[in-house]
Amino acid sequence: MDTTYDVVVIGAGPVGENVADRVVKGGLTAAIVERELVGGECSYWACMPTKALLRSASALRAARRLPGAREAATGDLDVAAVLGRRDEFAAHWKDDGQVAWLESAGIALHRGHGRIASAKVVEVTGDDGVISTLTARHAVVVATGSGALVPDIDGLRASAPWTSREAAAASAVPGRLAVIGAGVVGSEMATAFAALGSAVTLLARGGVLPAAEPFAGELVAEALREAGASVRTGAEATAVRRDADGTVRITLAGGEEIEADEVLVAVGRTPNTWDVGLDRIGLRPGSWLTVDETMRVVDGGGWLYAAGDVNRRVLLTHQGKYQARATGDVIVARAKGEPVEDGRWGRHAATADVSAVPQVVFTEPEVASVGLTAAAADEAGLRTRVVDYDLGAVAGASLHADGYRGRARMVVDEDRHVIVGCTLAGPDVAELIHAATIAVAGEVPLDRLWHAVPAYPTVSEIWLRLLETYGR
Numbered sequence: 458m459d460t461t462y463d464v465v466v467i468g469a470g471p472v473g474e475n476v477a478d479r480v481v482k483g484g485l486t487a488a489i490v491e492r493e494l495v496g497g498e499c500s501y502w503a504c505m506p507t508k509a510l511l512r513s514a515s516a517l518r519a520a521r522r523l524p525g526a527r528e529a530a531t532g533d534l535d536v537a538a539v540l541g542r543r544d545e546f547a548a549h550w551k552d553d554g555q556v557a558w559l560e561s562a563g564i565a566l567h568r569g570h571g572r573i574a575s576a577k578v579v580e581v582t583g584d585d586g587v588i589s590t591l592t593a594r595h596a597v598v599v600a601t602g603s604g605a606l607v608p609d610i611d612g613l614r615a616s617a618p619w620t621s622r623e624a625a626a627a628s629a630v631p632g633r634l635a636v637i638g639a640g641v642v643g644s645e646m647a648t649a650f651a652a653l654g655s656a657v658t659l660l661a662r663g664g665v666l667p668a669a670e671p672f673a674g675e676l677v678a679e680a681l682r683e684a685g686a687s688v689r690t691g692a693e694a695t696a697v698r699r700d701a702d703g704t705v706r707i708t709l710a711g712g713e714e715i716e717a718d719e720v721l722v723a724v725g726r727t728p729n730t731w732d733v734g735l736d737r738i739g740l741r742p743g744s745w746l747t748v749d750e751t752m753r754v755v756d757g758g759g760w761l762y763a764a765g766d767v768n769r770r771v772l773l774t775h776q777g778k779y780q781a782r783a784t785g786d787v788i789v790a791r792a793k794g795e796p797v798e799d800g801r802w803g804r805h806a807a808t809a810d811v812s813a814v815p816q817v818v819f820t821e822p823e824v825a826s827v828g829l830t831a832a833a834a835d836e837a838g839l840r841t842r843v844v845d846y847d848l849g850a851v852a853g854a855s856l857h858a859d860g861y862r863g864r865a866r867m868v869v870d871e872d873r874h875v876i877v878g879c880t881l882a883g884p885d886v887a888e889l890i891h892a893a894t895i896a897v898a899g900e901v902p903l904d905r906l907w908h909a910v911p912a913y914p915t916v917s918e919i920w921l922r923l924l925e926t927y928g929r
């Protein structure tokens with residue numbers, strides 16, 4: 458069967474869905490190809506289930522910080538109820554809801570494994586082995602996401618490690634959990650499983666959350682230790698084996714051995730491009746797809762786009778969806794011969810990917826950031842001034858929780874007098890970061906920010922304190 462659409466999208470994760478939606482809203486037809494569950498990694502094995510695993514413990518900690526509430530929160534976390542709520546958020550690993558949305562959005566779903574066969578032609582192999590062919594009039598978009606990277610550590614693969622998928626979908630809490638890698642996944646899952654009752658050992662090759670401002674990782678490591686976890690910085694796993702009794706033994710450089718019931722490997726991602734037909738069009742299978750500002754693949758013939766994790770610009774759902782909006786719109790514009798706005802901050806350019814990416818790490822404490830860290834700004838050659846403030850000293854924070862511990866940093870570009878980066882680390886800071894994102898993406902001059910007055914007594918008063926510390 459050969460079917461023709463204006464646009465064919467491979468991968469129905471959050472990014473592919475949004476590309477297809479924009480294309481259809483722009484008046485073109487779109488088909489989406491999905492080999493697993495419509496909704497992708499984020500819905501079933503990443504963002505949603507992991508945050509559901511973290512949220513109840515976070516609420517309990519919040520209650521325990523407040524006299525009055527503390528006395529009411531005397532029991533332990535109900536692990537079964539937490540796992541049950543997680544199951545709900547993962548829609549019990551069924552995609553009916555998302556399929557219904559695709560239908561309502563007018564997007565044609567083709568289930569199966571998609572591979573580019575030639576220019577603008579995608580073959581879909583169904584579960585029954587039957588191959589159908591989809592032809593695109595205008596564009597093919599690869600939105601196949603990424604999978605967990607399992608490094609070449611001696612014996613690791615044979616020891617049946619957990620990846621983020623097994624952690625996110627765990628049906629039981631292991632007695633002892635070792636985590637290799639202390640980036641975002643490692644730190645979040647160490648926080649979650651420590652709260653759920655596992656004896657957690659977090660093995661950080663460098664520090665904890667090394668891509669963030671250093672104080673953030675230090676606060677997270679401190680809180681993990683207080684929660685009973687063992688946080689080992691500078692610890693390199695060199696060999697792993699699982700013994701007949703199921704025990705996993707991890708050997709560290711230096712010879713020490715760590716025992717666990719499960720080992721989670723969380724050392725980054727690999728692109729889902731091994732088997733999407735890149736070889737058919739002269740690109741290298743297994744590589745991240747390099748794109749221009751409009752997500753058009755470099756050396757991709759002009760009709761091939763890549764959005765979301767697979768282009769490696771930013772591995773975050775919200776940023777991938779932002780790319781998706783630009784991608785869908787630019788495909789429509791090019792198809793209709795309309796002007797393309799691909800200049801900095803243009804409608805069809807994903808400019809924020811390089812200068813204003815927000816992220817919340819849902820650890821204890823939460824780490825919310827946008828833009829550049831002080832180190833990254835230095836590396837970019839900016840002349841900066843770094844302003845730090847004790848978040849716990851803000852009236853709203855002291856009201857929010859007794860003994861509130863946290864820190865804030867703003868990185869100012871001294872030549873332009875704008876904020877290029879902001880990091881907040883503290884309980885419940887997640888919802889504060891959007892104000893910083895607006896300041897960074899909007900390149901709001903500091904002089905004007907003085908007129909954005911935070912309400913009293915909220916934690917947002919941190920903005921006033923940071924500005925006062927910077928000086929007028």
Ligand SMILES: Cc1cc2nc3c(=O)[nH]c(=O)nc-3n(C[C@H](O)[C@H](O)[C@H](O)COP(=O)(O)OP(=O)(O)OC[C@H]3O[C@@H](n4cnc5c(N)ncnc54)[C@H](O)[C@@H]3O)c2cc1C
Nearest residue numbers: 468470472492497498503504571601602765766772773774
């Ligand atoms: C544990 C974890 C927690 C995370 N938490 C957050 C968070 O809190 N916030 C956040 O912003 N980001 C988070 N992320 C990142 C987020 O999950 C990704 O950035 C996001 O899922 C990327 O979306 P995507 O559509 O590009 O890819 P994916 O969500 O990976 O979707 C790709 C889809 O393509 C399909 N596919 C692949 N190859 C083919 C093929 N050949 N044919 C057909 N279909 C194919 C896959 O089955 C999948 O459904 C987390 C990641 C992990 C691992």
Ligand SMILES: NC(=O)c1ccc[n+]([C@@H]2O[C@H](COP(=O)([O-])OP(=O)(O)OC[C@H]3O[C@@H](n4cnc5c(N)ncnc54)[C@H](O)[C@@H]3O)[C@@H](O)[C@H]2O)c1
Nearest residue numbers: 608638639640641642643662723724725726772817818819
């Ligand atoms: N809340 C969120 O926004 C959220 C949550 C989870 C994941 N994510 C996204 O998913 C992506 C993947 O997360 P991740 O934690 O797997 O990757 P990551 O890049 O955040 O962290 C991987 C860590 O593993 C370390 N590492 C690499 N090789 C190692 C090795 N052999 N041994 C020990 N450590 C090693 C790295 O130094 C790094 O610190 C990230 O890009 C992240 O943005 C986001």
